[in-house]
Amino acid sequence: MDMSETTQRRSAVSGLLKRLWEAQRDSGRHYLAREVLREIADDLGLGTGFVRGVASFYSMLSEKPRGQHIIRVCESPPCQLAGAKGLVEELSALLDIPPGGTTADGLFTLELSSCLGACAEAPAIEIDEALYTGVQKEQLPAILAEVKKSAWTGPRPSLVDVFGAPRRLLNGESSSTIQPRDRDYAGLRYALGELSPDDVLDRVTESGLRGRGGAGFPTGRKWGFTRGAAGEPKYIVCNADEGEPGTFKDRVLMEFTPHQIIEGMILAGYAVGAEQGYIYIRGEYAEAIRRVNAAIEAARTAGYLGERILKAPFSFDIKVHQGAGAYVCGEETSLLESMEGKRGIPRLRPPYPATNGLWGRPTVINNVETLANVPFIIREGVKEFRRFGTPSSPGTKLYPLSGAVDRPGIVEAEMGTTLRALIFEHGEGMAEEKEFQAALVGGAAGVFLDEDGLDIPLEYDILAERDAVLGSGAVLVLDKGCEPTPLLEGILHFFAHESCGQCVPCRIGTTRLVELMSRLKNTGTREDFKLMLRIAKNMRQTSLCPLGQSCYPLLKSAVEVFKEDIFAQQGSNLGER
C-alpha cells in the first residue's frame, strides 16, 4: 500500500512539537492540560489522540502540572559513579518529595534525567535551564535558596576541559565565539569560489571521513546516495540529539564552535543539492540551543546563510529543531519522525533516509562531529585530513573521557588512539591513583574493555573485529572499587526507560532484564544471568533499532570483563544454586 501523506497534513503535524513546547512554557506550571491539547489539536486540524500521543512520548513534556522550577538530576553512569543517587536522596529530603513529585507550594518538581551531557563534571543537575556541575550534597541548600530568590541565570555553558592532540575541531577556544572567526567559512568561501558540488562530494569521499555518531558509515557515500536520489527538495539534517550516556562531545562542539557545524551543513547542502538544513538538538541542551541559534543568526547576517550565499547561485538556510527528551530520537529515523512532529519511534528500513528521509525526501543525516570535520577537509585538503588517524578511519576524534581519571574532559586525538593513551597520557592517569578495572567504551550502547583492551586502537574496524563498537567514542573509566552490578542495573534501567515501546523484544525485554538484574543483585542465580543473555541475544537479533540491540554486547562484555564479580555482590547467593 502506498502510504505517502499529503502535504496539507504534513505542515500541520510538523509544527506540533514546537506548539507543545510553547504551550508548556506558557502554562506557568510546565505542563500541558487536556484542554490545551484539545485546543492545539483543533488549531492544527489533528486528532486529539494524535496530539496526546506525541505529548506523552517525550519526557520533558508533562501532562501533569509541575513546579515553577524543575530540578533534573542526571542519573547517567558517570553521574551515578560520582554520587548522583546521594543528590537525589538529599533533594528528596530537602524538598520532601520523591522523584517525580512536586512540592506542596508548587515551587519545585524533582525529576531524573537520563543524561545531561556533563559527564566530565559529574555529578550534574539542571535547574530550569541552568546546568550545575560537580555538585556536592552540601551545596544543595544554597543552590535551592538561590533558585528560590529567582536569581535566574539563564542557560549555562559546560565548563568542560578540552585537551589532547592533534587539535583540529577544538583547537584553542575554551569558550564560545558567536561571531564567526577567521578560519570559519574559509572552506565554504573556497568551495563556492573554486569547487563544483561534485568536487566537494569527491573530496569528502576521498577524505575517508566516517560518521562520528557511532556507526562509522562513510560520509561521502551517504552524501552520494542523497545526491543521486530522485525527489525534491533534499534536506540536510544535523543529528544533535546527543543522548548517549557518557557522551558530551556534540554539546561542546555546539557551545564552543557552532560555526564549524553550520559550515559543514552548508557544504553538505552544496554537495548534495539541498537548500534547507535542520539541526535537531536535544531539549536538555538549552545552552547549545541558544548558542547555535545565535550563531545561525550571525552567519545569516554575514551572508553565509540565506539566498545566494556569497553571491553564488546557491542558497541554504538552517533551522533549529528542539527535541523534548527521548534518547531513541538519536536514532536517525526516530529523529526524522520527531522532526515531522510525531512520536519519535524508529522507522522500518529500508528505505533509508538517504533516499526517503524527512517527509519521504532524500535526506542526509550526519552527526554534529561528522559535519564539523567537513570544513577542515575542504579548507585544508584531503591529504592534510588523512595525515592523522588510520587509513580506514582517518582524522581526529573527540573522545569524551569521564569516570575515574585524573583529568576528565574532551580529548581530541587521532582516530585509533588507544585506551591506554587516553587514560594514562591525555587523562593523566587514574584518579586518586586507584587501580584500573575496566572502561565502558561507546556509552551505554557500548561494551566494557578491561586491561586486555587497553592497547586496542579505538577506531571502527578494529573494535568491530572484537565485537565492540566505537559508538560515540565515549570512555567511562572504572577503577577497581567500582561494583559492576549497580552500574549494569542503571544502564539497563536506562534502556527500559528510553525504549520507545514499538517492538516487542525491546519494549518488554528491557524491563525483564532490569528485573532479572535486580534479582541477581539480591537472590538471583547463574541461571538468571544465562536467561538475561538469552533475552539480550534475542533482542540483538530481533529488535527494530539499535536501542534494543545494544544490551547483548554490553552484557556479554560485562560477563567477560567482570566475571564472577557480577555474581559476587553483597547479599547475592553467589549463584551456586
Add this chain to the structure above:
Amino acid sequence: MAKKVAIQIDGSPIEADEGANLLQVARDNGFDIPGLCYHPRVSVTGACRLCVVKIAGRPGVIPACTVQVSEGMQVTAFDHELEELRRMLIDLLLSEHNCDCMTCPSSGDCELEDLAYRYGLDNRTRRFPVRERALPEPDTTSPVLVHDPTKCIVCARCIKACDEIQGKGVLSFANRGLETVVVAGLGEWGESECDGCGECVQLCPTGAIKEKLPVGTPRSWKVDKVQTTCSYCGVGCQLELWVKDNKIVKVRGADAVPNYGSTCVKGRFGHTYINKGDRLTTPLVRRNGGLEPATWEEAMAVIKERLLDIKEKHGPDAIAGLSSATCTNEENYLFQKFMRAGVGTNNVDHCARLCHASTVAGLAAAFGSGAMTNSIAELEYADCILVTGSNTTETHPVIASLIKRAVRYHGAKLIVVDPREIDLVKHATLWLRQKNGTDVAWLNGMMNVILTEGLQDETFIEERTENFAEFRDVVGGYTPERVEEITTIPAHKIREAARIYATAETSSIVYAMGITQHITGTDNVLSTANLALLTGNVGRPSTGVNPLRGQNNVQGACDVGALSNVYPGYQSVTDPAVQEKFENAWGVRLPSKVGLTVVEMMHAAAQGRVRGMIIMGENPMVSDPNLNHVEEALANLNFLAVSDIFLSETAQLADVVLPAASFAETEGTFTNTERRVLLLRKAVDSPGAAMPDWQIICRLAEQFGYQMGYENAAQIMDEIAEVTPIYGGIHHHCLVSDGLQWPCPSDGHPGTVYLHKDKFSRGLGRFHPVDFIPAAESPDEEYPFILSTGRILSHFHTGTMSRREEALNFFVNQGYAEINPDDAQSIGLVHEGEVKLSTRRGEIITQVKVTDRVAKGSVFVPFHFAEAAANRLTNDALDPKAKIPELKVAACRIEKITT
C-alpha cells in the same frame, strides 16, 4: 499485472508477484509464519517481530512482513533458531498479558491465545511470570466497545484501522516503552471523537478492544456465523452475524466485497432491534377503535373484504401500494406483480421516489441507465472526486473512507460542493459552498469554464455524444461571474474546480440527495451527466456519475419495478410490446396507464381518489414531505393495511397490521448502490407469527384470486431473471461469493463493473441543455431562512430500527436543528436550548445546535425523529419529470421559545 518472480521458502519453489509482501506470500502458500502486528488491510508495522525469517545473502533475521519478494529469494521460514526466537517473543508478550482467557470474550478468537497454544507456552514452560502490577481498569465509557489495556499487545492494528482504513485518526499510542497504551482522543473513549464504527474491534488480534456485550455472551466456537447483507444504507456491507439459540449475539464485518470487514456504527452495533420485545409477532386488526391481535386468516379476511369492496366499487386504481426499499428484490418484485397483476393497477411506488427518482429519470435520459455508472472500489483510484449533495461520511460511511483514502494515499483531488461544511471538507482540496438549490448554476458555470478554456474532450464529444451544440449554447450564458451571483460561490473557485475536474486523468462525480431532492432534481442530475460527458469521464474505470443510493435495497426495488411507470428492468408500462410480454409472463391482462407516485398517492388519498392502500415496510408518516398533509391523506382512506416489523407511526394508523420478518429472518437479495446483487441469508427465525414479506404478498394475492405459489426466494429470483433483461443471468446460486453487478444479461455473464464502456446503454450519450430555475420557495420576510433536511451517521431513515438501539441513542437521541452562530445570536438562541421552526406547512419544536457547519441564513434538521419530524416542515412541491419532492429547500422561520 505485477511481474512474477520465483522464490523458495524452506526449499519449496513458489511463484509470486514481484514486490509482494513476503509474509503474505508465505501465508498464501501454506507457510503459517506467526505474526501479530501484520494485517493485510493496513500498512506494515513490523513491531511484533514474530515473523522473522532468514534470507540467503542477508545478515541476521528479518521480519518477513517488512520484505518485498524479489527474484531468486531463498527464504528460511522455519528452523530451530527462528522458532526459539519466536517462542521467546511470545513468552515475553505473555509476561505482560492479562492471561484471563477463561473469562475473556476473545477466547477462541484470539491470535495471541492461538500462538501460546501452538508454542505450548503454559504456566510451566513459560520463562517469565506475568509481571505483577495493579491492573488498570478497562475503559467502558464507549457505548459500543470496551478497551482493556491489560490485554493489549501494542500491535498498532487498531490505531491504523482507525487512521488508515477509516480515515478518522481517533486512536493513538500514549506514553512510551512498557507504559505504551492505546488512547482514544485525550483519554476516555466515550469523550473522544470516536463514532463507534468498530474498525478497531474488527482488527484487534486479542481481547483488548471488544464489543460491549453482556457477560457470558457466547464465544466464537459456540455460535453459528452467517454472512449476510446489512439492513441499513445502500453500500451493501457484508456482515457476519454470530448466532446462538436463534439470537444474533454479535455482528462483525465480513471480509468480502464491497466493505472487506469495514462497517459503520449502525452496521456493527445497530442490529439488536431484531431481538427487541416490541417486534410485531401477530397480525393486528382494528376493532373497537384499537388494534387487536388476530390470526393470519382473520387479518387476510378483513383485507379481502375491504379491498375487494373498494376495487368493485371504485375500480383498481382506487387502490395504491407502497413497496419498500428495505425489503428484498424478490419481495419488491412480488409486490409490484401483485399490484399490477393481482389488483390490476400501476399505483405502486416506493420511497425511491423521494430520493433518487430524478437520478433514474436523468441518467436514463443522458446515458440510458439510471444507476451508479462505476463501482465503489474504483473511487479509491480516481484522480479527482467531485462530491456534491452527499454528506458521505454520515450517509455512506464506508464509501467515505474510500474517498479519504483516495485523497490521502493516492493523491486524489477532492472537490466538495455542499452548503454545509461536512466532514469531507476537511479532506478536500477545494470546497464550494453554494446557496441551496442552485446546483444547475454552478455545474453550468464549471462547464462554461471548461469550454472557455478548451478543456473539454473533443474526441469523446465527437464520437460518443449527441446534442452538444444546443447544450453549448445554454452553458455559454453561465459565466463564473454570473454564477457567483446566483450561487454565492466565488468565481475563481468555480474556475479552479473546473480545471481540477477537467484536467484529471480520471474524474468521478459522487452525489446523493442534495442533488436529487429538488424540483429541479432531474435537471441537476442531467447537469452532472453533462459535465461527465463534456470531459469524457464516463465509460472508464474510476470515472462516471455515481449517485449513492440511500437505503439498503432502493436500487433493487427500482430495478425490479416497484415504480409506477415501469415494469422490472425499467421497461415502460406504456410500451404495448412490454405490456404484452408481461401479460404473457404473468398470465393476466395488465393496466397500461402510468400509476401514481408516492406524493401523488397522498394527494389522491386526500382527495378520495385513492381509497385503499397497502404499505409494505415503509413509514410515510415520518419519511414523506409535508407530513400534516400525509396524515390527513391516510386518515381519509377507507382502508389501510401495513406490513412491518414494528408498529411504526404509519402502522398505528392502519386497519390491518401484518407482522413481517426482519432482514435476518429471511432469504433473498439486496442490490447495493453499485448495482451489485448481494445475497441475504437467513440467520434466525421470525418471532411469533411474523413471516417474510414475500410470503405475506403471496397470501394477499390469493385474496385477489391471483395465485402465487412460490416455494422460496430463489424461485422468485429465477422468475425475475426471465422477465428482466438486466438481471437475466442473476440467480441465487451465482451470488454466493461476491454477488453480481447488473447488467448481467445471461447465465454465466460476469456482470458489469462499470457502465457505458465503448457504448452508452442508449447508444450515444446525450447532452441536455439545462437552465437554472430557482427553488420552489425562497426565503422572504415571513420565512427568512433556508431549511434543508437529511440524515446523520448514528440514525437511519425514520428511526424504526436505529432508534431502538441504545448504542446509537448514546450518540444522538433526539432531533435538533443546526443553526449558524450568527443567526443564533441575533435570534437569541442558546446551544442545546429549544427552538420553534415553522414553514408554510407546519411547525416543530426541537433542540438548537449552534454550529458553523451551516451557513448564515440556513438551518439543517435531520429527519429521523418523529417527535420533531422535519417532514412536517418540508415542501411537497414536485420535480415535474421525476415527481420527487423538494426536501432540500424550504423557506423557514426560526423562533425563540419564550416560556
